[in-house]
């Protein structure tokens with residue numbers, strides 16, 4: 001018989017849960033204090049599940065959680081929490097709790113379902129579900145323990161209506177993580193909409209987020225819905241949140257507090273139920289100290305904090321990631337010598353997974369034929385940089401395209417030159433033809449990426465890319481021709 005332990009100082013809560021679960025056929029043991037908890041004989045009573053109140057007058061719920069997990073590691077624990085202690089509940093999940101539920105319980109069906117799901121599901125099926133969801137969004141989990149922990153926590157909080165702040169250096173996969181959370185939530189059939197707070201001017205970002213009424217400003221010829229409205233049933237991803245101006249921060253805080261907002265030029269408050277995820281590669285806490293970021297907004301956004309480790313701290317996953325990126329080129333057969341792999345693993349990867357992905361693209365682009373065997377000799381850049389690289393700082397964007405185009409192109413050129421310096425014969429015509437191809441591929445990719453942020457609005461995309469509509473159509477048509 002499945003046995004559940006309930007720890008809550010409120011006698012009525014204990015009685016209620018006891019009734020609920022006894023009627024469902026579970027065996028229930030309720031304790032109302034630390035003293036009663038200490039009297040439990042864990043050697044002779046196996047619990048499959050436990051529900052622990054975080055706030056007990058004579059004990060800390062986290063300490064009881066640790067005790068239960070130490071004595072009975074297979075026991076699945078649900079933390080019971082009030083809104084003010086959700087952050088601690090998330091900490092509890094990092095310590096091994098499987099889930100948390102908010103008190104007072106306002107949805108008994110949900111409570112029953114949470115407990116049933118937990119007790120029926122076994123660990124491996126959960127793991128498999130995480131892997132399936134991750135594959136869906138193109139996220140390689142790998143073997144690194146820190147990364148696995150982060151993804152576990154992300155999975156556990158995905159279904160909750162709490163804001164999540166995703167931190168991590170550039171290119172570590174913050175956006176992919178946000179997509180994973182959306183995919184793992186009940187909102188997965190609704191839209192996931194991302195907006196880059198650093199890429200738009202203050203006024204554009206404001207009307208993008210909140211929408212505007214007709215005539216709100218010059219050029220506002222029509223009413224337009226904002227992202228808080230469009231993503232009301234889905235997920236809104238605020239990328240580079242540290243870049244949001246003070247005035248946008250105030251407006252964001254208001255929506256987070258009241259779930260209400262007004263379109264620019266509007267007078268009617270509108271309601272939003274959007275789930276908010278935010279990302280930053282800056283140290284937001286430091287920005288708060290320097291008074292660049294509002295503290296109250298920080299706490300609202302940072303209910304759950306996920307920090308994605310840099311690639312240099314999860315080098316064991318590099319071969320797996322390479323394999324993943326090579327799958328984009330099914331006609332290519334690329335193998336790496338042990339020496340080459342070792343060198344790739346000793347490189348610091350300041351641009352993280354994005355840099356690795358670009359690197360693979362480069363190898364494939366410059367390959368002479370469908371078969372390439374990469375040896376350490378092919379990797380001069382890795383050799384030089386693994387020695388000279390300094391630890392990357394939050395403001396150092398030189399490795400990524402878009403943030404330092406000149407440096408990016410220069411690096412690309414240097415890499416290409418050192419790659420070809422190892423070859424005796426080079427077919428330059430072919431190389432130049434491939435570069436032309438790369439140019440149009442990059443153009444297409446940027447158009448598609450921009451169209452995603454403008455929700456398919458081609459005019460807006462052309463404006464942001466500073467190209468004519470004709471050019472945009474040309475690039476898109478070209479995409480169809482080559483597909």
Ligand SMILES: Nc1ncnc2c1ncn2[C@@H]1O[C@H](COP(=O)(O)OP(=O)(O)OP(=O)(O)O)[C@@H](O)[C@H]1O
Nearest residue numbers: 138139140169170171172173174175176281353354
């Ligand atoms: N775990 C992963 N598995 C596979 N690909 C990944 C993973 N993480 C990131 N990537 C790939 O690396 C690239 C960068 O990821 P993403 O855009 O999510 O990073 P980011 O942290 O948001 O970067 P930035 O701070 O520069 O915006 C993308 O092409 C993404 O598909």
Ligand SMILES: [Mg+2]
Nearest residue numbers: 174175239279
């Ligand atoms: Mg990003």
